Amino acid sequence: MVELNHLQQLEAESIHIMREAVAESERPVMLYSVGKDSAVMASLARKAFHPSPPPFPLLHVDTMWKFREMYEFRDSAVAQLEMDLLVHQNPECVAEGINPFEHGSAVHTDRWKTDGLKQALDRWRFDVAFGGARRDEEKSRAKERIFSLRSAQHRWDPKQQRPELWHTYNLRRAPGESVRVFPLSNWTELDVWMYIHREQIPVVPLYFAAMRPVVSRSGALIMVDDDRMPLGIGEVPTPRMVRFRTLGCYPLTGAIESTAATVTDIIQEILSSATSERQGRAIDFDSSASMEMKKQDGYF
Amino acid sequence: MNNESNLPPETSRVSPIVAHERKGLLRFITCGSVDDGKSTLIGRLLYESHVIFDDHLAALAVDSARFGTRGDNLDFALVVDGLAAEREQGITIDVAYRYFSTDRRKFIVADTPGHEQYTRNMVTGATTADLAVILVDARHGVVTQTRRHSHVASLIGIKQVVLAVNKIDLVGYSRDRFDAITADYRDFAADLGFDDVVSIPISAVFGDNVTTSSENTPWYVGPVLVAHLESVVVDTGAHRQPFRFPVQLVNRPHGGFRGFSGTVASGEIRPGDDICALPSGLTSRVARISSADGDLDEAVVGQSVTLVLTHEIDVSRGTLLCSVEHPVDVADQFEADVIWMYEEPMHPGRRYLLKLGPITAGLTISPPKYVLDVNTHEHLAAKTLVLNEIGVCIVMVDRPLPFESYASNRDLGGFIVIDRMTNATVAAGLLRFALRRSTNAHWQELDVTPESRSAMKGHRPGVVWLTGLSGAGKSTIANHLEARLHDLGVHTFLLDGDNIRHGLNRDLGFTETDRVENVRRVGEVAGLMVDAGLIVLVSLISPYREERQGVRDLVGEARFCEVFVDTPIEIAERRDPKGLYAKARRGDLPNFTGIDSPYESPVEPEVRIDTTRVEPGAAAELIVAKLRNMNLVGDSAARF
Numbered sequence: 004m005v006e007l008n009h010l011q012q013l014e015a016e017s018i019h020i021m022r023e024a025v026a027e028s029e030r031p032v033m034l035y036s037v038g039k040d041s042a043v044m045a046s047l048a049r050k051a052f053h054p055s056p057p058p059f060p061l062l063h064v065d066t067m068w069k070f071r072e073m074y075e076f077r078d079s080a081v082a083q084l085e086m087d088l089l090v091h092q093n094p095e096c097v098a099e100g101i102n103p104f105e106h107g108s109a110v111h112t113d114r115w116k117t118d119g120l121k122q123a124l125d126r127w128r129f130d131v132a133f134g135g136a137r138r139d140e141e142k143s144r145a146k147e148r149i150f151s152l153r154s155a156q157h158r159w160d161p162k163q164q165r166p167e168l169w170h171t172y173n174l175r176r177a178p179g180e181s182v183r184v185f186p187l188s189n190w191t192e193l194d195v196w197m198y199i200h201r202e203q204i205p206v207v208p209l210y211f212a213a214m215r216p217v218v219s220r221s222g223a224l225i226m227v228d229d230d231r232m233p234l235g236i237g238e239v240p241t242p243r244m245v246r247f248r249t250l251g252c253y254p255l256t257g258a259i260e261s262t263a264a265t266v267t268d269i270i271q272e273i274l275s276s277a278t279s280e281r282q283g284r285a286i287d288f289d290s291s292a293s294m295e296m297k298k299q300d301g302y303f
Numbered sequence: 304m305n306n307e308s309n310l311p312p313e314t315s316r317v318s319p320i321v322a323h324e325r326k327g328l329l330r331f332i333t334c335g336s337v338d339d340g341k342s343t344l345i346g347r348l349l350y351e352s353h354v355i356f357d358d359h360l361a362a363l364a365v366d367s368a369r370f371g372t373r374g375d376n377l378d379f380a381l382v383v384d385g386l387a388a389e390r391e392q393g394i395t396i397d398v399a400y401r402y403f404s405t406d407r408r409k410f411i412v413a414d415t416p417g418h419e420q421y422t423r424n425m426v427t428g429a430t431t432a433d434l435a436v437i438l439v440d441a442r443h444g445v446v447t448q449t450r451r452h453s454h455v456a457s458l459i460g461i462k463q464v465v466l467a468v469n470k471i472d473l474v475g476y477s478r479d480r481f482d483a484i485t486a487d488y489r490d491f492a493a494d495l496g497f498d499d500v501v502s503i504p505i506s507a508v509f510g511d512n513v514t515t516s517s518e519n520t521p522w523y524v525g526p527v528l529v530a531h532l533e534s535v536v537v538d539t540g541a542h543r544q545p546f547r548f549p550v551q552l553v554n555r556p557h558g559g560f561r562g563f564s565g566t567v568a569s570g571e572i573r574p575g576d577d578i579c580a581l582p583s584g585l586t587s588r589v590a591r592i593s594s595a596d597g598d599l600d601e602a603v604v605g606q607s608v609t610l611v612l613t614h615e616i617d618v619s620r621g622t623l624l625c626s627v628e629h630p631v632d633v634a635d636q637f638e639a640d641v642i643w644m645y646e647e648p649m650h651p652g653r654r655y656l657l658k659l660g661p662i663t664a665g666l667t668i669s670p671p672k673y674v675l676d677v678n679t680h681e682h683l684a685a686k687t688l689v690l691n692e693i694g695v696c697i698v699m700v701d702r703p704l705p706f707e708s709y710a711s712n713r714d715l716g717g718f719i720v721i722d723r724m725t726n727a728t729v730a731a732g733l734l735r736f737a738l739r740r741s742t743n744a745h746w747q748e749l750d751v752t753p754e755s756r757s758a759m760k761g762h763r764p765g766v767v768w769l770t771g772l773s774g775a776g777k778s779t780i781a782n783h784l785e786a787r788l789h790d791l792g793v794h795t796f797l798l799d800g801d802n803i804r805h806g807l808n809r810d811l812g813f814t815e816t817d818r819v820e821n822v823r824r825v826g827e828v829a830g831l832m833v834d835a836g837l838i839v840l841v842s843l844i845s846p847y848r849e850e851r852q853g854v855r856d857l858v859g860e861a862r863f864c865e866v867f868v869d870t871p872i873e874i875a876e877r878r879d880p881k882g883l884y885a886k887a888r889r890g891d892l893p894n895f896t897g898i899d900s901p902y903e904s905p906v907e908p909e910v911r912i913d914t915t916r917v918e919p920g921a922a923a924e925l926i927v928a929k930l931r932n933m934n935l936v937g938d939s940a941a942r943f
Contacts, residue, residue: 007605009328009409018607019566022551026620026661051564053595053609055556138400145399145414164397165728166427166644169717170566171658175726189411191402197324270320 010198017044017186018051019170020149021133024184025058027174028131034120035061035088037073037080038250039206040135040187043195045084046204047186048133060087062132064123066115067092068103068252070228076207083205091123103254104233111252121157124181131174133184139191149188155179192248193273200266209247210269212261216240223257322406329532332413332428334456335438336448340469344438344507345401345414348529351514352403398428407533422455422677422691423644426731429459430717433537436465436528441474441504444484445491451677457495458640458693458733460713463535464492464500467528471504471511471520478522499535503528539713541604545629546570546578547707547715549660550622554609562593562609563618565661568714570626572610573601577627580618581705586627587612621662623705623715631715633703634737640675640709641668641696643688645722645729650816651687652823654853655729657700659718665701665856666720667823670816672696687816688730698732709733724849756836762793764833765935766858767926770845770905771868772897773883774875776914776922780868781842783923791927793838793936798825800843813894819850826854833858838935846896848903864933866926867908872897874915909933 007015025031033048035041048057061081081088093101096115103111124132138144148164150172165173174182187195199206217224218238225232227240232254234240245258246269263272335341401412413428415421429435435456439449456464466488474480485502492500503512504520505528511517512527526534547568554562572578572589579586591611592599602608610624618624625631643649649668657666671694673682688694709716720730756764767784769777781797788795800821804811808824811817822845829839845851855863875897876884887895894900905911910929912922930936 006327007603008325009404010324012328012605015566015605015607019551022564022607023661026552050595051607052554054560054562054593055554139402145401146397161397166398166423166731168427168430168719168728168731169713170431171660171717171719173658173719173721173726173728175656175721177726189400189402191404191409193323193404194409197320200320201324267320270323274323 010194010201013190013194014047014050014198016170016189017047020172020184020186021048021051023172024131024133024150024174024182025052028182030127030129031059031131031133032062032089032124032127032129033057033059033086033133034135035063035077035081036135036250037063037069037077037207038135039195039199039210040137040190042080042204042206043190043198044133044135044187045080045086046202048086049084056085059133060089062089062091062123062127062129064116064119065090065092066111066119066252067097068111068115068254070207070209070226070250070253070256072209073207073250076205080205089123089127091119091126093119093122102231103252108255111255115252124157129181130176131182131184133186135187136185137187137190137192137195138185147185147188149185150174151183151185152176153181153183157181193270196266196270196273200270207250209250212244212246212264212268214242215245215258217243217245217258224260225256226253226258228253323404326404326406326408328409328411329434329535329537330411330413330432331434331436331532332415332425332432332456332461333436333438334415334425334452335469336446339438339440340507341414341438344436344467344469344505344513345412347507347510347513348410348412349401349403351510351529352405398424405529405533410532421451422642422693425452425455426459426642426644429456429461430713430731432459432461433539434463434465434532434535435461436467438467438469439484439488441468441470441477441480441484445487447678449488450491450679453492453495454675454677454680455693457497460709462496462498462539463537464497465528465531466500466502468502468504469507472506472509476504476511476517476519478520481520481523501525501531501535503531541569541712542571544569544712545626546572546576546624547626547631547712548572548578548610548624549662549714550618550620550624551661553619560611561615562611563622563624564607564609565624566607567602567604568660569604569712571601571603574598578610578612578624579627579630580616581623581625581630582633582703583617583622584630585616587614587616589613621660625705631705631707632737633705635700635703636738637698637700637706638672638735638738639696639698639718640693640733640735641671641688641698641720642693642731642733643690643729644731645727646690647722647729648690648816649688649730650819650849651696652820653849654723654856656721656723657698657718657732658721659704659706660714662704664704667699668720669697669699695735697738698734706734706737708736710735722849723852756834760794760836761937762838763862763935764836765838765862765864765930765933766829766833766854767838767840767864767866767930768829768845768851768854769840769842769866769868770851770908772870772872772875772902773844773895774878774880775868775870776878776912776919777842777844777868779919780866780912780922780926781840783919784926785840787923787927788838788840788936791936794836795838795840796832797840797842798829798832800825800841800845803843813900815894815900818846818900822847822850823853826850826857829854830857833862838930844896844902846900846902848905851905861933862935864910864926864929864935865905865908866910866912867905868912868914868922869904870914 093115101114148167216227218240224245244262246261247258263269333341399414401414403410413432415424415428437452468481468484481504504523505512511519514529516527548565550563550565552564554564574589574591576589589610590613592602593609593611651668651670655666657664670686671688674685674692674694676683707715716734718732719728722729769781771777778799785795785797808821811821825843829841832839886892887898896902910926
């Protein structure tokens with residue numbers, strides 16, 4: 004008896020989910036954040052529809068505050084994937100110069116990411132959007148469905164979620180409503196890295212340890228990625244051996260001290276690790292129910 | 304599919320990464336009643352497998368002080384009670400999924416709470432689970448909840464059960480107590496069809512026998528919980544069954560390639576194997592199994608692949624490809640277990656949607672033959688199903704369905720029910736067996752068709768459906784309309800709600816369920832008369848949008864003219880030609896539309912008549928104009 008191992012089962016499930024979503028949508032799109040989860044998700048999309056190219060574009064909701072290496076990586080990775088990339092920057096944020104230093108992390112994230120995403124979905128009239136979120140990332144995600152219905156205002160109502168039975172999904176929606184689809188729901192951080200290892204998927208080099216100029220702010224190591232970052236009196240960027248477990252806007256993303264310079268090093272590190280992946284994320288620290296509130300507002 | 308097949312055979316010194324790459328996956332569900340310590344057990348499992356990290360523990364210490372029920376100790380239950388709303392209420396209100404892994408397996412845990420919503424949540428979690436961990440409190444033993452959880456697990460087809468006898472510390476680690484509970488449970492579960500029941504004495508709070516053997520229970524020689532979960536063999540038998548492959552998508556990037564994408568539901572497939580496509584019954588042969596990692600030599604249960612056939616046959620989303628030697632049955636009427644999951648009760652006779660894998664079809668459900676009491680397993684009589692009830696019903700779909708019984712394959716026998724108006728998932732269903740095989744129940748082919756009958760007349764057949772409150776003026780307008788159509792040489796028939804209630808529907812009352820059935824029967828009769836070539840006028844309150852839509856679907860959009868006889872209730876009540884409003888106001892007439900029973904106005908009727916401004920004769924003219932516009936009635940009367 005041939006039994007699929009856990010990675011093969013996760014891969015098959017994700018492919019099944021993507022095909023269901025495509026079969027029952029008019030205008031699907033895949034959200035692409037440039038991170039490792041997006042890389043895995045896009046790689047799975049290639050497999051799901053092979054030999055056709057994935058029948059949807061990638062969408063990057065940009066904030067203009069991502070790491071420079073992310074932008075470089077994005078453009079080369081997308082060329083390799085042979086998929087179209089749409090980039091949306093919230094024009095109001097561009098005009099008002101919204102940034103995490105003057106406006107704070109909550110406003111920055113809410114305006115650029117949540118509002119930006121909603122604008123982009125409306126702009127291109129997408130009815131199904133794939134996201135790379137995983138249930139193991141954060142408590143309120145544990146109850147998120149694989150297919151998550153959003154109102155015409157993009158809101159998530161935790162009490163109106165449909166039960167998901169077997170592998171049969173209900174994508175029916177009223178005009179204006181949309182569905183967020185999370186093909187990696189059942190993956191963990193370890194699974195993602197194991198898969199990157201197995202499939203040799205390229206990821207942004209920021210995940211690997213290197214000497215990088217950082218400053219320490221409220222216990223987080225923040226990399227000084229460009230000269231837009233205001234430094235306090237006496238605050239001097241110091242080179243340290245660090246890497247990132249998650250990637251986002253550089254002023255809001257804490258590095259961890261690490262010497263893991265390869266994918267196998269990272270897997271070893273996770274197997275013996277004692278801090279969780281979202282620890283470096285300023286966004287979750289606002290309050291312990293903050294992710295739930297963001298999701299209700301339309302964050303993905 | 305990858306480089307794993309090139310790995311050397313198992314050796315004593317495999318690198319940790321290789322070991323982790325090879326590990327299997329087990330999905331299980333945990334069930335227990337409110338204070339059995341289920342959340343604590345899951346929190347403990349996550350903690351012991353280092354999924355609760357230092358920063359989570361720091362947050363947990365803060366949360367424990369704020370919401371906890373364990374004094375100064377960490378309250379593991381808070382790890383798993385995720386949403387702010389439920390933490391404040393101190394209950395968990397939905398299914399949550401948790402993840403942990405050991406060197407040998409990755410685990411996906413469906414954590415389902417034990418409150419009013421229980422059956423719905425537990426069914427949901429169980430549909431993807433291979434094993435159930437059923438918790439009992441050692442002080443209380445097997446209780447009503449334990450029996451309910453076990454019945455539901457059995458119904459959903461779980462074969463492996465762990466009876467976790469928790470809080471063993473609170474009964475002094477008593478072997479006698481443990482043995483008594485185990486014997487009690489085995490006795491009860493004997494006829495539930497479980498392959499295996501393993502009973503383990505544990506303390507979730509202190510960790511006894513969770514990951515390591517406890518010194519407090521030297522008398523217990525069985526496996527500890529995690530060791531059992533790591534090693535238990537789960538065999539659904541799907542790999543031994545004949546090949547089944549529901550097609551999700553037709554993959555057609557360019558002229559030369561046409562592949563059928565899906566996930567293998569049972570059996571295995573190799574290039575050269577003959578297959579049969581159902582429901583068409585056409586056969587072909589597998590030419591290639593295409594994948595992004597190159598063509599495959601075989602595909603097995605659970606693999607998502609794309610099949611290319613040797614010659615073109617008609618295959619689309621929802622087609623089931625299966626072994627030629629052992630094809631599945633195709634049918635359109637079944638007996639099924641139906642688990643109702645929605646606040647609004649089931650309406651027998653209403654048109655719902657069935658979704659079975661990639662297939663979507665129209666569905667009607669009969670009143671239950673019986674409702675199952677999940678606590679006692681007794682069969683109770685009932686007219687409908689309400690939230691969290693499980694009943695055995697006859698289900699009818701509007702097209703032939705390739706299927707297997709749920710007992711032999713979950714993917715081919717498990718379906719969901721969708722409400723067509725709200726799009727909500729309202730029920731789960733498990734096909735038991737077909738009542739009527741499509742192979743011997745073809746519709747009687749008729750030589751004289753509706754088209755040939757209507758060709759004899761000067762018009763096309765159709766339905767004019769007048770809906771509105773009691774006393775709105777439906778019958779008056781219908782009478783004017785019939786006279787006018789008669790003058791035009793149109794063959795009509797008038798079905799009046801009041802008259803039908805004296806005959807065909809005299810067994811029906813005015814409850815929501817009976818009203819649904821009332822409309823359904825009138826719709827079916829109207830449909831037959833359309834087949835006879837008539838223009839049928841129906842005058843019926845028909846208060847629910849969904850049932851009117853059902854008739855529209857039945858007779859066809861192009862033949863259905865919905866007329867909303869729009870009269871404000873104050874005016875209808877003032878007219879009150881039959882004195883019914885007065886009775887209803889006195890409370891002598893319960894379930895009266897507009898008073899204590901709702902009326903759902905049409906959203907986009909073909910014709911809307913405002914009776915405060917339009918006389919019945921003029922209303923009839925408006926409807927005739929619409930019928931002309933719809934091409935049902937010709938411009939010059941009989942010569943059409």
